[in-house]
Amino acid sequence: MSVASVHNLTVRYGTKTALSDLTLEFPDGCVGLLGPNGAGKSTLLKTLLGFLCPSSGSGSVLGLDIQSQGLEIRRRVGLMPEQDCHIPGDTAVSFVAYAGELAGMPSRRAMSRAHEVLEYCGLGEARYRNVETYSTGMKQRIKLAQAIVHGPKLLFLDEPTNGLDPAGRTEMLRLIQDVSHGKGVSVIVSSHLLHDVETTCDRVVVLARGRVVREGLVRELRELQGRQIEVELHLPTPAFAERAPVHGLEIVREAAGRYRLRAPDDLPDPARAVFLTAREVGAQVRSLQPAQRSLQDVFMEAIE
Amino acid sequence: MIVFERASRWYGQVIGVNDVTCHIGAGLTALLGPNGAGKSTLLKLLTGQIRPTAGTVRVFGMAPFANPAVLARLGYCPDSEALYDDQTGEEFVTLMASLSGLVGQERSRRVAASIERVGMTPHSRRKIGGYSKGMRQRIKIAQALVHEPDLLVLDEPLNGLDPVARHEVSELLRHLGDEGRCVVVSSHILHEVETMTRNIVLMYRGRLMAQGDVTAIRALIDRHPHRIMIETPDARRLARRLLELPYVLSARLDGIEASSVEVETRAPETFYSEFPAIVMEDNFRIRAFHSPDNTLEAVFAYLVGA
Amino acid sequence: MTGASPSERSQAASPSPAGAVVSHVADLTYRGYDGPLYARSFRWRVVALSILRSALRKPAFWLLAAASTIPHLFVVFQVFMSSLMPAGASRENPFLGSGVGSKYALYFHQAITSQSFFWLFLLALLVGAGSIAADNRANALLVYLSKPLTKTDYLVGKWAGLFATLALVTVGPALLLYVYCLFTFQSEGFLREEPLLIVRLLGAALVPPIVHASLLLGFSAWNRSPAVAGACYAGVYFVSFVAAMTAWGVLHRGDFAKGVLVRHLSVAGAIDGTVQNILGVGIRVMKWQRRQGPTWIELQPPDFAVVLLLALGLAVAGVVAARLRIRAVEVVRG
Numbered sequence: 001m002s003v004a005s006v007h008n009l010t011v012r013y014g015t016k017t018a019l020s021d022l023t024l025e026f027p028d029g030c031v032g033l034l035g036p037n038g039a040g041k042s043t044l045l046k047t048l049l050g051f052l053c054p055s056s057g058s059g060s061v062l063g064l065d066i067q068s069q070g071l072e073i074r075r076r077v078g079l080m081p082e083q084d085c086h087i088p089g090d091t092a093v094s095f096v097a098y099a100g101e102l103a104g105m106p107s108r109r110a111m112s113r114a115h116e117v118l119e120y121c122g123l124g125e126a127r128y129r130n131v132e133t134y135s136t137g138m139k140q141r142i143k144l145a146q147a148i149v150h151g152p153k154l155l156f157l158d159e160p161t162n163g164l165d166p167a168g169r170t171e172m173l174r175l176i177q178d179v180s181h182g183k184g185v186s187v188i189v190s191s192h193l194l195h196d197v198e199t200t201c202d203r204v205v206v207l208a209r210g211r212v213v214r215e216g217l218v219r220e221l222r223e224l225q226g227r228q229i230e231v232e233l234h235l236p237t238p239a240f241a242e243r244a245p246v247h248g249l250e251i252v253r254e255a256a257g258r259y260r261l262r263a264p265d266d267l268p269d270p271a272r273a274v275f276l277t278a279r280e281v282g283a284q285v286r287s288l289q290p291a292q293r294s295l296q297d298v299f300m301e302a303i304e
Numbered sequence: 305m306i307v308f309e310r311a312s313r314w315y316g317q318v319i320g321v322n323d324v325t326c327h328i329g330a331g332l333t334a335l336l337g338p339n340g341a342g343k344s345t346l347l348k349l350l351t352g353q354i355r356p357t358a359g360t361v362r363v364f365g366m367a368p369f370a371n372p373a374v375l376a377r378l379g380y381c382p383d384s385e386a387l388y389d390d391q392t393g394e395e396f397v398t399l400m401a402s403l404s405g406l407v408g409q410e411r412s413r414r415v416a417a418s419i420e421r422v423g424m425t426p427h428s429r430r431k432i433g434g435y436s437k438g439m440r441q442r443i444k445i446a447q448a449l450v451h452e453p454d455l456l457v458l459d460e461p462l463n464g465l466d467p468v469a470r471h472e473v474s475e476l477l478r479h480l481g482d483e484g485r486c487v488v489v490s491s492h493i494l495h496e497v498e499t500m501t502r503n504i505v506l507m508y509r510g511r512l513m514a515q516g517d518v519t520a521i522r523a524l525i526d527r528h529p530h531r532i533m534i535e536t537p538d539a540r541r542l543a544r545r546l547l548e549l550p551y552v553l554s555a556r557l558d559g560i561e562a563s564s565v566e567v568e569t570r571a572p573e574t575f576y577s578e579f580p581a582i583v584m585e586d587n588f589r590i591r592a593f594h595s596p597d598n599t600l601e602a603v604f605a606y607l608v609g610a
Numbered sequence: 611m612t613g614a615s616p617s618e619r620s621q622a623a624s625p626s627p628a629g630a631v632v633s634h635v636a637d638l639t640y641r642g643y644d645g646p647l648y649a650r651s652f653r654w655r656v657v658a659l660s661i662l663r664s665a666l667r668k669p670a671f672w673l674l675a676a677a678s679t680i681p682h683l684f685v686v687f688q689v690f691m692s693s694l695m696p697a698g699a700s701r702e703n704p705f706l707g708s709g710v711g712s713k714y715a716l717y718f719h720q721a722i723t724s725q726s727f728f729w730l731f732l733l734a735l736l737v738g739a740g741s742i743a744a745d746n747r748a749n750a751l752l753v754y755l756s757k758p759l760t761k762t763d764y765l766v767g768k769w770a771g772l773f774a775t776l777a778l779v780t781v782g783p784a785l786l787l788y789v790y791c792l793f794t795f796q797s798e799g800f801l802r803e804e805p806l807l808i809v810r811l812l813g814a815a816l817v818p819p820i821v822h823a824s825l826l827l828g829f830s831a832w833n834r835s836p837a838v839a840g841a842c843y844a845g846v847y848f849v850s851f852v853a854a855m856t857a858w859g860v861l862h863r864g865d866f867a868k869g870v871l872v873r874h875l876s877v878a879g880a881i882d883g884t885v886q887n888i889l890g891v892g893i894r895v896m897k898w899q900r901r902q903g904p905t906w907i908e909l910q911p912p913d914f915a916v917v918l919l920l921a922l923g924l925a926v927a928g929v930v931a932a933r934l935r936i937r938a939v940e941v942v943r944g
Binding site: 034035036037038135136137162163164165166167168169192193194195232234269271272275276278279284285286287288289290296299300303 | 339340436468576577584589590591594595598608
């Protein structure tokens with residue numbers, strides 16, 4: 001079920017053609033939107049929200065046409081922008097409640113919903129303080145809060161973990177994961193931090209030079225051909241690489257104590273083979289995991 | 305190259321850094337810590353923007369505050385995004401190079417080389433006002449590199465960069481560290497820091513919490529036993545077997561349909577040595593095993609208590 | 611928000627005797643909003659109300675609003691004084707109503723114009739300088755326009771909020787003054803003489819808010835700092851006033867009564883001129899001559915069409931300027 005789609009979309013930005021003849025469907029769930037700078041990610045988001053007018057082609061968000069039903073779309077969609085933004089005035093609660101009222105909520109409901117949403121985003125007593133005194137982490141949370149206050153069915157998150165410290169990042173990713181699974185809300189995350197996208201999103205779409213160059217389930221994209229294992233030894237031991245083929249393992253790559261091995265399909269227990277090899281050369285195995293391509297590798301290959 | 309000796313800095317009553325003693329030498333060192341830990345104060349002390357209220361700070365053996373001798377060998381890439389919007393990238397880097405005393409042919413050569421190194425050559429003739437966030441970041445790094453400094457201080461250098469640029473810049477920083485320069489990088493993205501260096505300085509609430517190699521630090525944290533996660537279809541049987549070992553403290557299954565078991569031990573060395581033998585002896589089929597503990601994120605979480 | 615949320619179990623106690631308590635643990639995690647959402651036309655009212663609310667919250671607003679009734683109180687004082695004077699006292703005393711037109715209209719003109727020139731101007735600065743400038747600085751437009759709001763809604767809301775706030779301050783005291791005059795002069799044929807005075811009064815009271823609000827909106831939209839926006843408007847306001855007055859004094863040294871239009875070619879002048887015309891009054895100025903001493907010259911109201919056009923033109927210019935400047939997203943060129 002797709003939440004947003006574009007067909008043959010062309011968008012010109014000044015003299016530059018940012019998106020050319022783009023056809024793409026965003027499925028529901030948590031989707032990562034990736035791409036190098038200048039690929040057209042923000043242009044795509046802006047066009048879907050109705051900020052930019054396409055030169056040709058069409059698109060729809062939640063079944064509504066982007067060119068004629070922009071306002072309806074924005075009623076059902078929440079945007080968490082990358083840039084710092086807030087409405088000057090005062091406290092976080094009043095800001096989020098105001099955002100809710102702008103979306104059309106009656107003011108009482110907006111206030112109660114603002115409290116609910118701020119609680120969900122992890123702002124406790126701090127919600128009664130002036131927004132301008134907030135740290136980066138709190139500002140990010142308020143941006144998320146104002147995006148979800150009116151109960152949108154689709155969320156656009158632009159660099160949601162920007163500027164957050166490790167604890168804040170973990171918390172934000174947890175929130176995103178929570179919202180997008182089982183709550184009836186679809187999320188499109190645009191981020192440069194592939195590690196975050198890897199852990200949060202089920203699917204990714206990679207844009208480059210205004211076109212889609214890769215899309216699919218994260219799990220599938222990361223799969224490697226053949227059974228490959230990543231082994232880490234306590235200390236780098238050259239003898240390990242020499243001995244491995246004896247037990248049926250093929251070395252694919254090695255770097256400073258980390259080995260990528262390929263095990264043939266007919267080898268019943270690759271772990272056993274690794275342990276035997278290690279015992280014979282006197283190495284200590286510290287970790288053994290099925291190798292996956294990192295999203296970084298997928299990305300690099302896709303935009304080549 | 306950098307020596308903090310019981311350095312402290314207050315802002316009125318608010319503590320910036322409190323009694324920090326540490327030595328930072330050549331190579332890439334990562335400066336980590338939650339927000340408000342004192343990282344920016346530490347960087348300001350390092351780059352000579354402020355003076356310590358107590359203790360001393362020495363860079364290249366001298367106090368860096370308003371000291372041109374130190375600043376000439378220092379390259380600083382701050383995290384603020386304010387730049388001169390109506391200059392072109394090239395003009396800006398040239399200006400910075402001039403401030404470091406470079407002139408003429410040498411200056412133009414170095415400016416071009418520095419811009420090339422960050423991959424901004426096609427955009428260097430455009431005004432900074434039209435730059436995207438990533439481009440601004442790269443031009444900032446270029447100006448920090450232009451005079452070939454011995455000490456490079458970068459505050460969130462990867463901010464705003466797309467994955468390709470992140471990879472390139474991390475590689476660049478790693479090489480600069482390997483070349484023998486002292487590179488100090490402050491960052492929140494632990495996953496990336498991990499790929500750049502194993503050497504960290506961790507600040508927390510103004511105090512120096514930990515310093516050194518990540519694995520060594522992990523070994524020193526004995527408040528938390530080491531966790532090892534083992535994936536096997538036979539998890540319950542393996543758990544029973546492992547609990548027979550004297551150095552295994554606990555074994556936790558991940559659910560009724562157990563497909564993995566997580567053990568805790570205070571003697572990881574012993575565990576790793578004996579584990580393969582146990583597996584082969586009792587014929588367990590291991591799909592995977594690793595220690596979720598050994599990452600920078602885990603060490604950080606343990607130390608900072610997040 | 612830490613850790614796991616309580617699960618969604620709602621368990622009744624197992625077959626329990628009547629009256630037993632049903633236990634449950636609430637699910638306090640995120641839930642969607644399925645309540646009513648108003649139609650689009652409501653949005654500008656939200657924006658307008660927020661301006662009004664933030665104005666009413668400022669203590670300076672109340673201070674200035676109170677101070678801005680000084681002209682009205684002065685008129686009350688004048689009325690009181692004139693009631694003490696013997697009947698038929700000359701109109702030469704400048705403090706007891708002066709100028710062309712009906713006495714009452716003159717009072718209202720005096721109240722409205724002096725209020726507008728200084729007090730309302732200050733109030734407008736207080737409330738309006740930051741109306742869009744603060745949003746620019748905080749990048750708030752990104753929030754506004756990502757909601758179902760158009761730029762027009764935003765602008766109309768801002769204008770309406772500013773206008774309403776200022777109109778409260780002009781119309782309120784003016785109406786109270788009218789009621790006071792009604793009671794004081796009822797026997798003297800207050801209503802009989804000019805039944806339409808109330809209509810003209812309201813019209814006149816609305817002119818300053820319209821002009822101040824629109825112009826200030828324009829200045830605010832083109833700045834990122836409320837202080838600078840306010841300073842720009844103040845500069846334009848005073849410089850135009852001084853320039854117009856000087857030009858009039860210089861050009862028509864000989865005969866002040868002629869060329870009265872020149873005097874009104876400024877923001878303050880346009881407002882004053884329009885108010886004069888609506889109320890049908892002219893004013894008196896004192897001219898000091900070396901030999902003859904002070905004389906009073908009566909000035910007719912300036913050409914209605916011109917000042918009205920000027921006032922409306924300024925208002926429209928302000929709004930259009932604001933509209934041109936509102937942008938949600940920066941277009942990266944090249």
